[in-house]
Amino acid sequence: MVATLRVMLDQLVAPTEPELAEASRELARALVAGAPSGCEVEAIAPAGGEDVVAAVPGLTGLRRTALARRELSAAFQLGVGTGIGGGMIHSPSLFAPLVKHDRVHENDQTVVTLWDFRPWESPNELPRSVVGWHKAMLKRAIKHADAIVVPTHSLAGHLREIAPALSDRIRVIAGASPLHFEVPGDEVGRRRAMDLPEGFVLLSGGASASEGLDAGLAAVAASGVDLPVVVIDVEEGHEPAVAELASAAGVPERMLHVRGSLDPADRAAVFGAAVAFVAPSRRAAFPWRVVDALTLGVPLIAAYSTVHDEVVVDGGVLVQATDSSSLVDGLGSELARALSSTVTAERLGVLAGDRGRVFSWSEAADKVWMLHAEL
Numbered sequence: 001m002v003a004t005l006r007v008m009l010d011q012l013v014a015p016t017e018p019e020l021a022e023a024s025r026e027l028a029r030a031l032v033a034g035a036p037s038g039c040e041v042e043a044i045a046p047a048g049g050e051d052v053v054a055a056v057p058g059l060t061g062l063r064r065t066a067l068a069r070r071e072l073s074a075a076f077q078l079g080v081g082t083g084i085g086g087g088m089i090h091s092p093s094l095f096a097p098l099v100k101h102d103r104v105h106e107n108d109q110t111v112v113t114l115w116d117f118r119p120w121e122s123p124n125e126l127p128r129s130v131v132g133w134h135k136a137m138l139k140r141a142i143k144h145a146d147a148i149v150v151p152t153h154s155l156a157g158h159l160r161e162i163a164p165a166l167s168d169r170i171r172v173i174a175g176a177s178p179l180h181f182e183v184p185g186d187e188v189g190r191r192r193a194m195d196l197p198e199g200f201v202l203l204s205g206g207a208s209a210s211e212g213l214d215a216g217l218a219a220v221a222a223s224g225v226d227l228p229v230v231v232i233d234v235e236e237g238h239e240p241a242v243a244e245l246a247s248a249a250g251v252p253e254r255m256l257h258v259r260g261s262l263d264p265a266d267r268a269a270v271f272g273a274a275v276a277f278v279a280p281s282r283r284a285a286f287p288w289r290v291v292d293a294l295t296l297g298v299p300l301i302a303a304y305s306t307v308h309d310e311v312v313v314d315g316g317v318l319v320q321a322t323d324s325s326s327l328v329d330g331l332g333s334e335l336a337r338a339l340s341s342t343v344t345a346e347r348l349g350v351l352a353g354d355r356g357r358v359f360s361w362s363e364a365a366d367k368v369w370m371l372h373a374e375l
Helices: 018-033 069-078 128-144 153-162 164-169 187-193 213-223 239-249 264-272 288-295 306-312 324-338 342-356 361-374
Strands: 003-008 039-045 061-064 088-090 109-113 147-150 170-172 200-204 229-232 256-258 274-279 300-303 317-319
Touching: 003 018, 003 361, 018 039, 018 361, 069 128, 088 361, 109 128, 109 361, 128 164, 147 153, 147 164, 147 361, 153 164, 153 170, 153 306, 164 170, 187 264, 200 213, 213 229, 213 239, 213 274, 213 324, 229 239, 229 264, 239 256, 264 274, 264 288, 274 288, 274 324, 274 342, 288 300, 288 306, 288 342, 300 306, 300 324, 306 317, 317 324, 324 342
Parallel strands: 003 039, 003 088, 039 061, 088 109, 109 147, 147 170, 200 229, 200 274, 229 256, 274 300, 300 317
Antiparallel strands: none
């Protein structure tokens, strides 16, 4: 008898967050590649959109819902029937049919994933509809999910505070950079196409307060490091806000380069020219770009948080701070120290690369298979 794991791949049809879309694709590919004997992977996706089967070779099937993503999202929130059916369902997000089912007699399972606690931690940074949807879906997960996956133990603790009833159903499975994520051979040409310089300090994020970009930019300016500054993952239309933050922080306009979400090859090419990556955010969320920096062996200077402490360990420099001013001073001082000599920068790069080998979608997929086997 074949066991079929059905993976929700709505983000490949109608992406709402680039990181979530990438994580969904990479996990699905790893699940296919690592499927145990007698097991297979099938996709569930909303109507319309991209060719999911082409994005994830090896799927044994694709079940399209009658509803498009927007309508399906509303149906999930309300708990109404969607025609998806039972079986083993794994979702890389909270987007799943969280309804009453029979795990004991029918072997139905539903597992969902939570990567970012912004809807609870900083709800004012998101549309009310988005916050409402996430909170409603977590309530449904408390009632109906067989397990909920978070990427770190610190976030597991955060989830227990929000939803104590989930305590024995929480599992920790980390994310990773894409498979074969490495600086491409045509990195110089890619950076030229993006109109980026060679050798710069790299940051990621937007102008929202929880991103900490104001502190990160101010730290670069305070460090005295005379290098260009590149900021990636800036949402379209938010470039002027980031430029204003940089100006207020003391970063000259001619030294600032703002770019949006990049595909893995372009992103790796950007990291390939970064002399250091500064991560000022202390948000309760999985730090995707920190993991990228570790994977590619880029010197890392990060604000201390329980998430960064768990992810970075000894792969970078963590700066403890009691307020924004001390964070700016600490990040700036450590950045200056990191780039004070070639030897220091190379040592930090080696430490980052050593830690980066811990993160693997193959290992994540193995843990997902084990989780469903346990259930």
